[in-house]
Amino acid sequence: MIDMHIHAVPPQLPGVGSLNPCLRLPPEEVAKLIQDEMRSAGIQYVLSMGSLSSSIADPLGIQSTLRISSRVPGMFAIGIANPEHNDAAFIRAAESQILEGKVVALKAYLGYLHYYPSDVGYHPYYKLAEKYHLPFIFHTGDTYSPEAKLKFAHPLGIDEVAVDFPNVSFVIAHVGNPWMLDAAEIVYKNLNVWADLSGLFIGDQKDFNDPDWRCEAESIGKRLKEAFDYSARPNRFLYGSDWPLAPMNIYRQMIRQTIPENFHEQIFFENAQRLFFRNQLSIKNPR
Numbered sequence: 628m629i630d631m632h633i634h635a636v637p638p639q640l641p642g643v644g645s646l647n648p649c650l651r652l653p654p655e656e657v658a659k660l661i662q663d664e665m666r667s668a669g670i671q672y673v674l675s676m677g678s679l680s681s682s683i684a685d686p687l688g689i690q691s692t693l694r695i696s697s698r699v700p701g702m703f704a705i706g707i708a709n710p711e712h713n714d715a716a717f718i719r720a721a722e723s724q725i726l727e728g729k730v731v732a733l734k735a736y737l738g739y740l741h742y743y744p745s746d747v748g749y750h751p752y753y754k755l756a757e758k759y760h761l762p763f764i765f766h767t768g769d770t771y772s773p774e775a776k777l778k779f780a781h782p783l784g785i786d787e788v789a790v791d792f793p794n795v796s797f798v799i800a801h802v803g804n805p806w807m808l809d810a811a812e813i814v815y816k817n818l819n820v821w822a823d824l825s826g827l828f829i830g831d832q833k834d835f836n837d838p839d840w841r842c843e844a845e846s847i848g849k850r851l852k853e854a855f856d857y858s859a860r861p862n863r864f865l866y867g868s869d870w871p872l873a874p875m876n877i878y879r880q881m882i883r884q885t886i887p888e889n890f891h892e893q894i895f896f897e898n899a900q901r902l903f904f905r906n907q908l909s910i911k912n913p914r
């Protein structure tokens with residue numbers, strides 16, 4: 628199984644804290660936590676978001692994630708595109724990190740940063756994504772920050788770049804929640820757009836046992852199922868948990884209950900293996 632959306636370090640976004648106090652622990656302790664979570668959920672591979680960086684020494688914001696992933700077999704880093712830093716030297720430094728094989732994808736934080744996907748600040752990053760066949764993920768939908776502006780985070784903005792950059796594969800994180808049907812339409816219409824299932828059910832073990840929480844989760848699940856069916860593209864949905872916002876094993880269970888079993892092989896493994904690893908992973912998906 629591949630969980631293509633976790634956080635091992637604080638994202639360093641305006642108005643956002645550490646997501647969870649555990650992300651402030653030393654790298655070896657975070658590494659241990661992630662390994663325990665992976666084991667309990669039966670996950671072999673995790674892809675972990677870097678943090679927003681304006682330093683040319685670490686343009687994709689991955690150094691702290693790499694300190695953790697070097698201790699976790701099966702863990703890979705995702706670089707963060709900063710649209711405010713895109714001069715030639717900065718992009719050259721980002722390209723070096725890519726050439727060193729340090730990232731398996733790039734990501735932009737729509738809404739948290741006040742730029743549309745079509746903003747020219749992102750264009751050099753899309754060109755890198757195209758050149759090195761790196762999928763490009765967008766945070767979409769609801770945010771954790773009162774400083775964020777939602778209009779930038781609506782999934783409709785991704786239609787425009789999907790058309791203008793047809794050779795880049797784009798991923799709509801969180802299925803655009805709460806605009807899941809809108810996201811599904813973008814996935815349906817554009818052959819180069821995917822969606823990730825992360826961050827939809829948030830809470831700890833206690834929340835997951837609470838009847839009110841479960842009632843709300845059921846309604847989210849209904850909307851997700853509707854969007855999944857509407858898109859008619861089961862081959863382009865990707866499993867992600869958004870850990871540490873939810874325990875990995877419980878999140879996996881929630882998605883298993885929501886998406887029909889005949890698509891599990893695709894969403895828990897095959898789709899991510901094709902998108903991020905070009906079918907190069909050798910394991911088969913154990914159930």
Ligand SMILES: [Zn+2]
Binds near residue numbers: 632633634676
């Ligand atoms: Zn996330």
